[in-house]
Amino acid sequence: MMAGMEVDDGPTKVGSKRNHSRSGNIAGAGGGGGLGGRGHVQQVCRYWQEGRCIKGDECQWLHPGSAGSTGRWTSTGSGKRPNIVYDARDREGRENREYNVGGWGYGGGGFSSGSNQGRPRNVSARWGRGGRGGRGGRGNLDQRDSRAYESGRSHSLKPKPCSYWLKGNCTRGETCNFLHAHTTAPDMEMKTQLVGHEKAIRAIVLPEGHSQLYTGSQDESVRVWDCATGQCTNVAPMGGDVGALIFAAGWLFVGLPNEVKVINMATLQQASLSGPKGQVHALAVTEDGLLFAGTQDGTILIWKFSTTTNQFEPAASMSGHTGPVVTLMLIANRLYSGSMDNTIRVWEIAAVQCVQTLEGHTNVVMDLLCWDSFLLSCSLDGTIKIWAVNTAGQLELTFSHPEEENQPDSRNITLAGALKMCGCTDKAGKPVLLCSYNDNTVRLYDLPTFTERGQLFSREEVRALQVGPSSLLFSGDSRGEVKVWNWIETQPEAVVE
Incomplete structure (x- = not known):
């Protein structure tokens, strides 16, 4: 292959748009730069990229490297790219099992609900410098998968899952050039999948101490799932796209176009709170009964619970x-809001006024999360930013991931937009940040180093994440699929002499 040739990696979603990015400057394949007689069109074969070109050496389009007629990479000898089949066959006992086995083992423990949901403890204020696990790096893929990389060439490879395998219809089997696995994290597995919604999942709620999971979707419904069986027990039509969903003090709050629906879960009585203009994207509620709604017109509306009228x-x-206000986070006596205007605003609740505006993101602020004394924000600009209180009592930017020197050249590649975050601890009690991106991945980062320890894959982008008890995690994607993930114990890798 000729040095310096640009390879079209296909469309990458950024927000609601798709941009074509180019990896650029792929190293030569040895020899005199010829293509081994495979043809003369210097454009990568789309079917080869998808792992299903059947023409082999007869294909007129470019197959980078020296793959045989099966499309599978051969050994990593001179002049050949390394085998990018991640060979998860030794994981098939847990990856390719039948997942709908009934129930997902709901149990006690886990994180508390509310504004501190899934919040791990701060173990260090030294952010970043986590090695190669940043955006664009491969993270801590387990040893079985890391053999697919060759020193000095990992920049041209992607741990990309096979889209056909995720749909259950890949016919390439062991010859497929793409990953057959739901995750590259060795200590995480997909436990089951909840099927029923027909459009994007926008919110997942698992109230602490309850045996029911609630999911809200753009198919205009809220579904209720039994945690003991994994079965849907109720479908409640909402009459509009569900943009937000929270549970507090026995009430279920649903953000809809032009209203917030309030459901008393003890009596099942419903009330409609009017006032919002357009879609309600975010909700938050305080312990003393203040309800906040972030709306399409950029306004944050407040209601207060009356013990007189109930x-x-x-x-x-x-x-x-x-x-539009798309995310809200309550911390102590302040409300934090993220918006499509690319800013974060800090509101003093008692005074009902903005006390600070945080600027730093260059695209929509999609989600906010509190980790100890830090505020975390993620954005469609592809970054996660860490904000801390300075000596003057004001929040200031203290760290951005990826770090500026590690960000790719914007002329060659666009960072996938960050969509949703949640925090939890792994089996060893270490804090982990999970962040979904619009490249259909959820990335797991160790905190505070931001070392990437693996990815979770979905058929579409994940717009909802929820931490559950007993090491469980729930994700909801734009196809309406809800996946249940589970932290597992891992065995140390055997040392090969």
Whole structure:
């Protein structure tokens, strides 16, 4: 292959758009730069990229490296790219099993619900410098998979899952050039899948101490799942796209177009809170009964629960954002909001006013998370930013992942947009941040180093994440699929002499 040739890696989603990115400057394949008689069109074969070209050496399009007629990479000898089949066959006992086995082992423990949901403890204020596990790096893939890499060439390879295998219809088997696995994290497995929603999942709620899981979707419904059996026990039509869903003090709150629906789960009585203009994208509620709703017009509306009427009544509104409010986070006596105007606003609840505006992201602020004394934000600009309180009592940017020197050249590649975050601890009690991206992955990062320890794969982008008890994690994607993941014990790799 000719040195310096650019390879079209196909469309990459950034927000609701798709940009074509190029990896650029692929190293030569040895010899005089010829293509071994395979043809003359210097454009990568789309079917080869998908692992299903059947023409082999007769194909007129470019097959980078020296693959045989089966499309599978041969040995990593001189002039050949390394085998990128991740060979997860030794994991088939847990990866290719029948997943709908009934129930997912709901148990006690886990993280508390509310604004501190899934919040791990801070073990260090020294952020980053986690080695090769940044965005664009391969992270801590387990040893079986890391053999697919060749020193100095990992920049041209991707741990990309086979889209056909994820659909259950890959016919290439062992000759497929792409990963046959739901995850590259050796200590995480997919336990089961909850099927029923027909459109994107926007919210997942598992109230602490309850035996039911709630999922809200753009198919205009909320589904209720039994945690003991994994079966859907109820489908509640909402009459509009579900943009947000939270549970607090026996109430279920549903963000809809132009209203917030409030359901008393003890009596099943419903009430509609009017006032929002457009879709309600985010909800938050305090322990003393203040309900906040982030709306399409950039306003944050506030209701207060009245013990006299046993209803939520309008209390106030807060304006300042110039774009829709898409995420809300309550920490102590302050509310934090992220918006499509690329900013984060800090609101003093008692004074009902904005006390600080955080600028730093260059695209929509999609989600906010609290980790000890730090505020974490993720954005469609592809970054996760860490904010800390300075000596003046103001939040300031203290770290950004990926670090600036590690960010790819924007002329060659665009970072996948970050969508949703949640925090948890692994089996060893180490804090882990999970962040979903619009390249259909969820990446797992050790904190505070941001070393990437693996990825979870979905057929579409994941827009909802929820930590559960007993080492469980729930993810909901844009196809309406809810996956249940589980942290597992791992055995140390055997040392090969």
